[in-house]
Amino acid sequence: DPFRLIVSDLETPLVPNSVMELAQQGGYFERAGVEVTFVRVQQTPLAIAALQAGEGEMANISVDALMQLAARGGTDLRAVLSPNKSLPFLIAAAEGIETVADLEGRSFGVGRLGSLDHSLSMTVLQRAGVAVDRLDIVSLGQPNVRAQALLAGQIEATTMSIGTLISLPDPEAVNVLLDADAYYAAAPVVTKVNAVPQAVLDTRRAEVEAVIEALVLASRDFAADGASWASAMAEARPDVDRDDLDQLATLYAQSWSVNGGLQRDELEYTASWVAQSEDFQGLDLPSLEAWVDFGPLDAVLARIGVDDSAGMDSLSR
Amino acid sequence: MTPDQPGTARAHVELHEVVHGFGNPDAVALGPVALSVPRGQRLVLLGPSGCGKTTLLRVAAGLVRPDGGRALVQGQAPRPGQAGAMVFQSFRLLPWKTARQNVGFALGHLSHGERMERAQRYLDLVGLGRFAERYPAALSGGMKQRLALARALAAEADLLLMDEPFASLDAQARELMQHELLRLLRARPATVIFVTHSVDEALLIGDRVVLLSPRPGRVVEDLALPFRGDDPALRRADPDFSRLRDGLWHRLRDMVLSDPASDFYGRGTL
Amino acid sequence: MTPDQPGTARAHVELHEVVHGFGNPDAVALGPVALSVPRGQRLVLLGPSGCGKTTLLRVAAGLVRPDGGRALVQGQAPRPGQAGAMVFQSFRLLPWKTARQNVGFALGHLSHGERMERAQRYLDLVGLGRFAERYPAALSGGMKQRLALARALAAEADLLLMDEPFASLDAQARELMQHELLRLLRARPATVIFVTHSVDEALLIGDRVVLLSPRPGRVVEDLALPFRGDDPALRRADPDFSRLRDGLWHRLRDMVLSDPASDFYGRGTL
Amino acid sequence: MARIGFLVLLLVLWTWASQSVPRGIIPSPVATLEAAQRLWAAGRLQAALGDSLTVFASGFGLAALVGIPVGVLMGSIRLLGRALDVFVYALAATPRVAFIPLVILLLGLGLEAKTFIVFLGAVMPVILNTYAGVQDADAELVEMARSTGAGQARIYAHVVLPGALPFLVVGLRLGATIGLINTVVAELYTAVRGLGGLLALYGNTFRMAEYFVIVLTLSLIGVVVTEGLRLVELRLSRWRNPASR
Amino acid sequence: MARIGFLVLLLVLWTWASQSVPRGIIPSPVATLEAAQRLWAAGRLQAALGDSLTVFASGFGLAALVGIPVGVLMGSIRLLGRALDVFVYALAATPRVAFIPLVILLLGLGLEAKTFIVFLGAVMPVILNTYAGVQDADAELVEMARSTGAGQARIYAHVVLPGALPFLVVGLRLGATIGLINTVVAELYTAVRGLGGLLALYGNTFRMAEYFVIVLTLSLIGVVVTEGLRLVELRLSRWRNPASR
Numbered sequence A: 001d002p003f004r005l006i007v008s009d010l011e012t013p014l015v016p017n018s019v020m021e022l023a024q025q026g027g028y029f030e031r032a033g034v035e036v037t038f039v040r041v042q043q044t045p046l047a048i049a050a051l052q053a054g055e056g057e058m059a060n061i062s063v064d065a066l067m068q069l070a071a072r073g074g075t076d077l078r079a080v081l082s083p084n085k086s087l088p089f090l091i092a093a094a095e096g097i098e099t100v101a102d103l104e105g106r107s108f109g110v111g112r113l114g115s116l117d118h119s120l121s122m123t124v125l126q127r128a129g130v131a132v133d134r135l136d137i138v139s140l141g142q143p144n145v146r147a148q149a150l151l152a153g154q155i156e157a158t159t160m161s162i163g164t165l166i167s168l169p170d171p172e173a174v175n176v177l178l179d180a181d182a183y184y185a186a187a188p189v190v191t192k193v194n195a196v197p198q199a200v201l202d203t204r205r206a207e208v209e210a211v212i213e214a215l216v217l218a219s220r221d222f223a224a225d226g227a228s229w230a231s232a233m234a235e236a237r238p239d240v241d242r243d244d245l246d247q248l249a250t251l252y253a254q255s256w257s258v259n260g261g262l263q264r265d266e267l268e269y270t271a272s273w274v275a276q277s278e279d280f281q282g283l284d285l286p287s288l289e290a291w292v293d294f295g296p297l298d299a300v301l302a303r304i305g306v307d308d309s310a311g312m313d314s315l316s317r
Numbered sequence B, C: 001m002t003p004d005q006p007g008t009a010r011a012h013v014e015l016h017e018v019v020h021g022f023g024n025p026d027a028v029a030l031g032p033v034a035l036s037v038p039r040g041q042r043l044v045l046l047g048p049s050g051c052g053k054t055t056l057l058r059v060a061a062g063l064v065r066p067d068g069g070r071a072l073v074q075g076q077a078p079r080p081g082q083a084g085a086m087v088f089q090s091f092r093l094l095p096w097k098t099a100r101q102n103v104g105f106a107l108g109h110l111s112h113g114e115r116m117e118r119a120q121r122y123l124d125l126v127g128l129g130r131f132a133e134r135y136p137a138a139l140s141g142g143m144k145q146r147l148a149l150a151r152a153l154a155a156e157a158d159l160l161l162m163d164e165p166f167a168s169l170d171a172q173a174r175e176l177m178q179h180e181l182l183r184l185l186r187a188r189p190a191t192v193i194f195v196t197h198s199v200d201e202a203l204l205i206g207d208r209v210v211l212l213s214p215r216p217g218r219v220v221e222d223l224a225l226p227f228r229g230d231d232p233a234l235r236r237a238d239p240d241f242s243r244l245r246d247g248l249w250h251r252l253r254d255m256v257l258s259d260p261a262s263d264f265y266g267r268g269t270l
Numbered sequence D, E: 001m002a003r004i005g006f007l008v009l010l011l012v013l014w015t016w017a018s019q020s021v022p023r024g025i026i027p028s029p030v031a032t033l034e035a036a037q038r039l040w041a042a043g044r045l046q047a048a049l050g051d052s053l054t055v056f057a058s059g060f061g062l063a064a065l066v067g068i069p070v071g072v073l074m075g076s077i078r079l080l081g082r083a084l085d086v087f088v089y090a091l092a093a094t095p096r097v098a099f100i101p102l103v104i105l106l107l108g109l110g111l112e113a114k115t116f117i118v119f120l121g122a123v124m125p126v127i128l129n130t131y132a133g134v135q136d137a138d139a140e141l142v143e144m145a146r147s148t149g150a151g152q153a154r155i156y157a158h159v160v161l162p163g164a165l166p167f168l169v170v171g172l173r174l175g176a177t178i179g180l181i182n183t184v185v186a187e188l189y190t191a192v193r194g195l196g197g198l199l200a201l202y203g204n205t206f207r208m209a210e211y212f213v214i215v216l217t218l219s220l221i222g223v224v225v226t227e228g229l230r231l232v233e234l235r236l237s238r239w240r241n242p243a244s245r
Ligand SMILES: Nc1ncnc2c1ncn2[C@@H]1O[C@H](COP(=O)(O)OP(=O)(O)OP(=O)(O)O)[C@@H](O)[C@H]1O
Pocket: B021, B022, B029, B030, B047, B048, B049, B050, B051, B052, B053, B054, B055, B056, B089, B215, C137, C138, C139, C140, C141, C142, C143, C168, C170, E242, E243, E244
C-alpha cells in the first residue's frame, strides 16, 4: 500500500509547505524508497478525522489542534516533522489605513474567537503597540472569507498568509501593515506539524522515516538554492507569475526545515504560548512527550547528518 | 348585432352556430347549435348521453369559449359569474368547507352575516338545514347534490344553468325540489336552461323543450310546450302530456338506436 | 352460526342487526338492519336520500366494518374484492388511466391480453367501445357512469353491489343498460343488491324490493315481487305493476313528509 | 407512544455506539447530558440559541412570506412559471457557499447577511412545493369558483391554496429544515456567532459532548418547528376526517 | 421563448454587475467564457465533472431508490409514519457537517463517504414529499381499488403513487438540487475532488472567472436533472390534458 499523506492544501501552496508536493514532483520520495500519495482535505479537523479513521498515515495539521487532542487525552497522534514550522502570516488592512496606529477602533477579522490565529494576531499587534482591547474583533471562519470581507469593505483589517495576499485579484487594494518577518518575530511559534498515529509508527516506521528523509533532503536543496524552489513551483503552479515566485524564494530563504523542523526549544515555547490561548482555559498543558516523537527524525538525522551551515532550524533536543 | 332577429327584443341567451370540439376539430363534441332563449323562459335540454348538453351549458356560462360561433348573454359575450349561476352535474363542492360555507362561497358580494343567513335559508329549502356544519365528505350522494343546488339557487341569479340537478335524488325529493324551483321562479322570475334525462321532468318543468342529436349535438326538435300554468298535477293530467311524452320518447329512442354517431347505434336488443 | 334461520340453506348475503354511525354513536346513519339475500336474488333497495343505502352496500362489500352487528357473505365476514363487485355512486374512475385501463384495473388476476380483451368487450357492451383510449376527463357524465358500470360487470363476480348505476343516463340508455344487465344475469347468474331512486326501475329489475326508512335507515317494507320472468315489457304490462308502483310511491312519500328524521319532514308544499 | 419507543431504541443505539467507536468521537448520552447542563448553567447555550433563533426565524419567516406568493404567481401565470422555473431550479442547485462572497459584499457580515443566506435556502422548497401545489389544483373546482363570479384572489384563497395545503406544508417543513442548516452555514461563513459558532468551537477543540449538545439542540428546533407546522395542518385539514355532528 | 428572454435579462444584469462591483468579485461574462474554454482545453473541467457526476448520480439514485419506498411505508403504515416522521425531520434539520466525522470514521474519504453525504441530503425531500403524497391519496379511489380485490402493491402502483406523482416529482427535483449542493459539501469535507474541489480552490485563490465557471456548471447540472424529471412528469401526466381522439 502506498503511504498516504494528508494535506489541507487543495494545490501546491505558495509557502514553504509546498515542499511536500515538490518532493513528490522532484522524485525525493521515490529515491527515499517510499511510495507516497496525497489525500487532500479542507481543514485540520478533517485531516485529524481522516487520520483517526485510518484514511491516511501522516497528516499536516495545526499544532493547537494536536495539543487540544493531547490535552483531552483522546489521542495517540505524534508530531514527527514540521516541513514548514510557521506559515508566513502578515497583517493586511483596507485602503486608507497606512500604519498599525490607524487600527485603533477599527474592525479586525479573525478565524474564531479564542483560536490560535486570534491569539497570535493579538500578540503581534500588541507588540506593535496597538491597544488590542480597542479593536472591534469579528470572527469570520475561513481565511478566504476574511480576505473577501476585507475586499468587500466589511472589515478593515485581518491576518492572512502571503499566499492569500498574492492570489488576491487586486493585491494593491490592501496595505500590508506588518509583513511576515515582523509577524514571525513577534510570535515565533510553530503552527503546523506532520503527525502520525502511534499505530503507524509501530507498523510502518521505515516508511515514516523515508518520508522524513525525503522532505528534509528537499528542504536542504531549496535552502541551498532558492531559485530551484522558484523553478519547481513554476512547474507546479503555472498560473503564478514567475516574478512573484522569485520574490517569494528570497523571502523564504531562512524558512526551510533543514533539520526536520522539530526543535525542543521552539516546541516548548509554542506549547507555553498555546496554553495561554482562550481555547486552553481550564485544560492542563500536556507534556511534549504526549504529542511529539523525536525518534524517527533523530534516526534520519543520524543517517544523513545534521545541517548547521545556514544557521536556520538549528537542532535543539 | 343579431341580424337574424332584427325585429324582436334581444333574447337573454343567444347561441349563434356554436361549435365546440375541445381543441380537436376532427372530433367535434357539440354543434353547430343556434338557439335563442327569451328572458324568463324555462328551456329544457334533452339528448342522449355525451351529446354535448354539459358543454352547451358551460359555453352559455362563459366557462368555455366555443371553437366556433358566438354565445351572447344579454347581448354580450358571457362572463363567468355574471352570466348566470350553474348547477354542475358532478356537484363540485369544496371539500374543506362546511355545507353552509359552500353555499356562502357563491355569495362573495355579501357581508359575512348576510351570507350565512342566506346560505342557511337555502340549505333549509333543500332539506339540509340540520347539516349546515357538515363537510361534504360526511354527506350522502343525494345530499351533496342538494347542496350543489342550494349553492346555485342562493346566488339568486337571473339566469340558471342546471345540469341534471335532480339526478341523484329519490323520486320524492326530486318532486319536492321541482316544486321548490317553480315556486322560487314564480317569486323571482329568471331564465332557466335545464338539462335532464327524464322526459317527464322535461314536460313538468319546461316552457320549451329542445332535443339534441347524438354527438355532435345539434338541435333536432324545438318544442314550445302547450300547457297553461306550471302546476305539475295539472300538467300531468293534461291530455297533451302523455302524447308529448310518447312522442319525445320515441324520437329519442330512434336517435339512440339509428344514428350512427350514437353509442348504441344498431343495438338490436330493444 | 345463524341461529335465526336454522332450517334454511345459508343465504349469500346476511346482515345481522347491522348498525353504522361513522364512529359517532349519537348520529347513527344506518340500522339496525337485518337482511338475508339468497344466492341469485336481485334485491332492490329503495329509500330516501341519506338513509344509508350506500353505507349498506359498503358494509356488504366489506369496505366498512359496521359499528354494530355482523355482515356475512357466503357465511364469512366479507373481504373486499372477494365479496363482490361494486358500482359506486360517484364513479371513482382512475383519472390517469384510459377507459380500457380503468376496466382492466378490476381484472388484476388475468393476463394482460385477456384483460384488455375482456375490458374491450364490456366497453362495447356499455356503448363506449369507441372511447377505449380516452381518459375519464374527456368523457361526459353519462359516459363516466357507463365506464364505472363496465368495470364492475367485467369482474364477472357472483355478487353485484350497484349504487344507482344508471342515475346519470338518459332514459333510453338506462333502458338499454337495464336490459343488458338482465341478459348478462341470465347467462351468468349472480346475486345483485341494486340501489335506485326510481320506483319503476325497482319493479323492472328486482325479484324483491326492500324499502328503508329515513336516516337511520331501517327495513320498513320487504316485498317479494309477484312477476313471472324478467321481461320488462311483460312486467310493465302486468296489472300488479302499477298497483305496486303506486303503493311504494305513496309509502315513500309518506315517509319523506311525515318521518321527523326526514330532511323534508312536514314540508307542506306537496 | 411509538415515537417514545423509537426514541428509547435510538438512545440504546447511541450508548452502544459511544462505547464501541474508538477515541471518544461519540460521547455517551450521560456525558452529553452533563455537557448540556454545564452549557445551560453558564448561559452559553441560551445566548447562542437566541442568536440562532433570531437568524432562523427572520430568514424562514421571510422565505414563507416570499416563497408562497412567488410559487402562487409562478403556478397561476403560466408564462411566468415557464420562464422562471428553470432558473429557480438552477438557483436551488447552486451551493450556498458560492453566494457568500456576494452576500458579504452586498449585505455585510451581520444579521442581514445571515438572514439572507437562511432565506435563500428555505425559500426554494417553499416556492417549488407551492408551485407544484398550485399547478395540481382541481380544475373542476376552479371552474366552479369562476362560475360563481369569484375573482382571482378569492379563487386562490378559497380553492387553490386549501387544495395545495399538503404541498405547502411539506414545502414549509422542508424549508424549515434547510433554513436551520443554513443558519449554521451562515453563522460559520459570515461573522461567527450562535449555535453555528459553538459548533465550530467545540468541533475544532474536540469537545464532543458539547458538540453533540449543539447538534441535538439544532435537531430539536427542527422538530419543534415541523411539529408546529403539522399541528397547523391538522387544524386546517379537519374536513378530511369529519366527525358526524 | 420566455426563458430565453429571461436568460438575456440575466446576462445583461450580470454584465452590469461585473462592471459596477469593485475589485473583480464578479467576473464579466466574457472572462467567464474564456475561463471555461481554458478549463475545458486543459481537461480539468471534464475530469472534475466526471468525479462529481459519479458522486451525485450514485447518491441521488440511492436517495430515489430508498426515499420513495420509505415515504410509501411511512404513509401507508400509520404507526410507522407517526413513529418516524419526527425523527426524519430532526435528521433533516441537523447540519450535514455534524455527521462528517462519523461518516469519515465509518466510510472513509472516498466515493462511499461522498455518496452517503449526497444521499443523506437528497433523500429527505424525497421521503417527506412521498410521505405527504401518500397521505394525500384519494380515499375514495383507494376504497374503489380495495373493492376490486387489488392487493396493497397493486393499490400503490396504480392508485396511490400515480396520485402522488406531483409530490414525488417535486420531492425528486428538490432532492436533486440538495444532492448537488451536498456533492460539493461532500467533496469539500472528505477527500477534496471534483467540482467541489475546484470551487474551493478557485474560491480560496480568488480566481473568480474560474469560480463562476464551476458555479454555472453546477447550476447547469441542476437544470438538466430537474428538466429531465419535468419531462418524465409530463409524459406520465398526459391524462390531465386529454386531447380528444
Ligand atoms: N375535456 C374534454 N376533452 C375532450 N372531450 C370532451 C371533454 N369533455 C367532454 N368531452 C366530450 O364531449 C362530448 C360532450 O360532452 P358533454 O359532457 O357535453 O356531454 P353531455 O351531453 O353532458 O352528456 P351526459 O348526458 O352524459 O352528461 C362527449 O363526447 C365527451 O366525450
